[in-house]
Amino acid sequence: xxxxxxxxxxxxxDRSIRWFHWIxxxxxxxxxxxxxxxxNSKALGITDEGKILLKTWHxxxxxxxxxxxxxxxxWGFVGSRFSRWxxxxxxxxxxxxxxxxxxxxLKQGKAVGFMGHNPLARWMVTMLFVMLTTMAVTxxxxxxxxxxxxxxxxxxxxxxxxxxxxxxxxxxxxxxGVNEAAYKEMRDFRSxxxxxxxxxxxxxxALVILHLLGVIITECRERxxxxxxxxxxxxxxxxxxxxxxx
Ligand code: HEM
Numbered sequence: 001x002x003x004x005x006x007x008x009x010x011x012x013x014d015r016s017i018r019w020f021h022w023i024x025x026x027x028x029x030x031x032x033x034x035x036x037x038x039x040n041s042k043a044l045g046i047t048d049e050g051k052i053l054l055k056t057w058h059x060x061x062x063x064x065x066x067x068x069x070x071x072x073x074x075w076g077f078v079g080s081r082f083s084r085w086x087x088x089x090x091x092x093x094x095x096x097x098x099x100x101x102x103x104x105x106l107k108q109g110k111a112v113g114f115m116g117h118n119p120l121a122r123w124m125v126t127m128l129f130v131m132l133t134t135m136a137v138t139x140x141x142x143x144x145x146x147x148x149x150x151x152x153x154x155x156x157x158x159x160x161x162x163x164x165x166x167x168x169x170x171x172x173x174x175x176x177g178v179n180e181a182a183y184k185e186m187r188d189f190r191s192x193x194x195x196x197x198x199x200x201x202x203x204x205x206a207l208v209i210l211h212l213l214g215v216i217i218t219e220c221r222e223r224x225x226x227x228x229x230x231x232x233x234x235x236x237x238x239x240x241x242x243x244x245x246x
Contacts, residue, residue, distance in 0.1 A: 142190065
């Protein structure tokens with residue numbers, strides 16, 4: 001039997017979504033790798049200069065990650081149908097209807113196709129966005145407090161400097177021009193951001209693994225070309241997907 005003839009292609013992910021996805025994958029993996037080395041820098045015997053270099057590279061890659069994320073957040077308001085927050089966040093009447101149909105299909109052991117994310121995947125993607133945003137916000141604060149990089153670096157420099165004249169002398173891992181009490185105050189302010197950034201790394205790593213498992217399971221159940229759709233933008237279905245236009 002020629003099964004190919006009964007398959008129909010549907011355009012799902014626009015170009016912007018696909019670029020966002022792969023830039024995000026590459027930048028997050030790179031940030032995780034450099035972050036892991038920073039986390040274990042003591043055990044690895046890395047010098048202060050080495051740490052500054054690692055953190056600087058971490059921050060440069062992070063700028064790409066943050067800009068890409070900001071673009072995606074904006075695209076969620078102005079982009080194509082399945083890139084919009086209304087099609088992603090697990091809220092609203094259409095989500096509830098899809099969830100009911102999805103639960104029924106699970107109980108009956110029948111796979112039901114979705115052009116966009118299925119209801120479970122909406123939760124997954126929402127949690128991923130929450131964690132990516134958390135990492136971006138805490139990371140930008142750390143970039144400012146730790147190595148005085150933009151956008152907040154000059155603000156933190158002026159916080160810890162002995163006087164406005166010594167601000168330009170303030171450098172990472174050096175106490176030249178620094179007021180000790182102000183520096184301690186700034187480090188206390190920074191501490192919860194560092195903790196959330198560190199815990200966020202583990203939570204994000206767990207979510208990435210769950211995301212991959214979800215994609216593999218859905219691909220095996222529904223066989224819609226989920227993975228190749230992130231390259232081509234198109235999924236294939238043998239039956240009309242539940243969220244297709246009439
Ligand atoms: C998904 C995104 C990110 C991941 C997975 C990640 C991961 C990590 C990890 C594992 C560490 C080591 C934490 C520790 O030593 O306890 C770290 C440190 C750091 N991250 Fe990120 N990061 C991300 C995004 C960012 C962003 C957006 C920025 C800033 C623009 C940033 C700036 C920093 C800085 C400055 C440090 C050094 C903090 C310190 O050791 O004091 N990170 N990151």
